[in-house]
Amino acid sequence: MASQGKILIIEDEKSIAQLERDYLEGNGYEVKIAPDGNQGLHLLEEEAFNLILLDVILPGLDGFELCRRIRKDHDIPVIFVSAKREDIDQIRALGLGADDFITKPFSPQQLVARVKAHLARYDRLTNAGSSHEGPVVEINVRELRIDCAARKCWCRGEEVALTNKEFELLAFLAANPNVVYSKADLFGEIWGVNSFGETSTVTVHINRIRDKIEEDTTNPQFIETVWGVGYRFRGQ
Numbered sequence: 001m002a003s004q005g006k007i008l009i010i011e012d013e014k015s016i017a018q019l020e021r022d023y024l025e026g027n028g029y030e031v032k033i034a035p036d037g038n039q040g041l042h043l044l045e046e047e048a049f050n051l052i053l054l055d056v057i058l059p060g061l062d063g064f065e066l067c068r069r070i071r072k073d074h075d076i077p078v079i080f081v082s083a084k085r086e087d088i089d090q091i092r093a094l095g096l097g098a099d100d101f102i103t104k105p106f107s108p109q110q111l112v113a114r115v116k117a118h119l120a121r122y123d124r125l126t127n128a129g130s131s132h133e134g135p136v137v138e139i140n141v142r143e144l145r146i147d148c149a150a151r152k153c154w155c156r157g158e159e160v161a162l163t164n165k166e167f168e169l170l171a172f173l174a175a176n177p178n179v180v181y182s183k184a185d186l187f188g189e190i191w192g193v194n195s196f197g198e199t200s201t202v203t204v205h206i207n208r209i210r211d212k213i214e215e216d217t218t219n220p221q222f223i224e225t226v227w228g229v230g231y232r233f234r235g236q
Contacts, residue, residue, distance in 0.1 A: 004028040005050035005119050010040035010066065011081070012058050016104070020053060020081070023108040024115065037061030041069065049076060051119055053111075054098075056082040056089065064096060071097040075164055077118040081106065087200060094204045097163045100191070121192055122164065139174045141235065144213060144222060146171050155213045162212065165190060169202075170209050173223060177235030180226045206231060 007024055011017040012035050021031045032047070034040035036059040043049075052070065056063035067078055080093045083104040090101045099118055102111060139146040145154045148171055153160045162170065168190050173181070181189075183202040191201065210217045224232050 004116075006030045006032070006048065007051050007053060007115065008032050008034065008040065008043055008049040009053045010034045010037065010058065010063070011053065011055045012036060013055070016055075016081075019108060020111060023112050027112050027116075029115070035059070037063070037066040040066060044070065044074065050122075051077045051079065051115060053079050053081050053115075056080060056084050056093070064092060067093065067096045067098055071163065077122050077164075079114060079118065081111070091200050091204050094201055095208060099165060117192055139171065141174060141177070141222070141233075144174070146174055148175075153213075156215075160212050162209070166205055166209050166212075169205050170213075170223075173231065173233035177233045180229050180232045182230035185230065202231075 004027065007029050009017050009020050009031060011020065011033065014035070017033045017035070021033060024031050032043055032049070034043050038060050040052075040054075041061075044052075052074075054063050054067060054070075058066065061069075063080060063082065067080075070078060077099045078097065079100040079102060080090075080098050081102045081104065082089070082093075084090075085103050093101050100114055102114060137148040139148065143156045147153070151167055153162055153167065153170065169186065172186075172189060186202050206223060207217075210220055210223060213222055214220045222234060224234050226232050
């Protein structure tokens, strides 16, 4: 069976790491395990991976710091798998650029489903971004320019560094100006999988986008909050 992708598991609990590996390998994935953050970073420098499963509590570097470092050089999906259940931990993980957060104990089948969904979505985005067929699609709204093919964004003449999910969310809203979307609508459109804390996921990403493109986040000119409903991108 051809490999469905290469997964890096960074997990210090041997039994959990082995369980994740067994189910992923059973579904055709190639898997490497790192028992701590430093070894995880070393493997990332030596090999190419398609997705990372990451615990929060690790020897040495914790998962949050590790995620921050990973996001400096890697844009592949990162899924936290952790016993931490507090909303603040999940919000922090998403704020650092994680794509999803699964709490322990978890269903191995659910884990595999999440991995498949994130890899499929990432592949679609990567293929779309690398395609040279057809014209380059750009969105220009006032001081904001979004190049959907190159997956780049500029605001007030300066390039804005966005994570995959931040780019998808901003591009989707900008392509559908003046339409109000609920948080559930946006979660389904951008993430496409069921996840704990979906409302906070959308909120965190909207806030991070605003921090990067709005001159005054208390009075946003691009992404407006429609209280009690959701969000709307302000068109021309």
